Amino acid sequence: MFRNRTGNRSEAVAVAVRRASATAAFVGAVFGASSALAVGGATGDDRYPATTSGAAPATGGSAELKTCDKGLVWDTKKKKCVIKHSGVLPDAELAEYAYALAKAGRFEEAIDVLDTLQDPNTPRALNYRGYATRKLGRTEEGIGYYLQSVALDPHYAQVREYLGEAYVIQGKFELAKQQLTVIKAICGSNTCDEYEDLERALVYAHGL
Numbered sequence: 186m187f188r189n190r191t192g193n194r195s196e197a198v199a200v201a202v203r204r205a206s207a208t209a210a211f212v213g214a215v216f217g218a219s220s221a222l223a224v225g226g227a228t229g230d231d232r233y234p235a236t237t238s239g240a241a242p243a244t245g246g247s248a249e250l251k252t253c254d255k256g257l258v259w260d261t262k263k264k265k266c267v268i269k270h271s272g273v274l275p276d277a278e279l280a281e282y283a284y285a286l287a288k289a290g291r292f293e294e295a296i297d298v299l300d301t302l303q304d305p306n307t308p309r310a311l312n313y314r315g316y317a318t319r320k321l322g323r324t325e326e327g328i329g330y331y332l333q334s335v336a337l338d339p340h341y342a343q344v345r346e347y348l349g350e351a352y353v354i355q356g357k358f359e360l361a362k363q364q365l366t367v368i369k370a371i372c373g374s375n376t377c378d379e380y381e382d383l384e385r386a387l388v389y390a391h392g393l
Contacts, residue, residue, distance in 0.1 A: 308338035358392030
């Protein structure tokens, strides 16, 4: 939703960010936790990240007592309070909210939200998990999620872009250029956002 294949990015991002912001407010109301997301500067471009405000939505409570604020539950594996799935919001909206958090630099929170999905194994959810994971510096793990997303939807241009960018980080330029070729076939040209972004990443890394 943040980008379509051939449409104007700014317009698509603005619509998606507004939806994510509304979802954020609703999440806060449902869970009784602060999950505000200021989106005034959001563009969908990593070079111009959105600003954030409000406390993390999945940290309330006492770690020592293993108690959590309303709407949160203690996760023994993560050793912190995480959002409890309310069943009120559909997975698609929660996934887009998680992506909005990730684009705002709130990667751990994004993963926490993705953990609440009833079906975390959709192309978008896996792509967004890969994005947040990669941005946390776990590039190889992120690639694993991207590949799962690709397997489910080979024609999903955005995950191809992000997979290519991950390969650029690893210096695997030939693999990244393979994704560039696939994106061109998906979009029908080399002018869509996903193609241009991955091409730019390759140029900056001297991979082209």
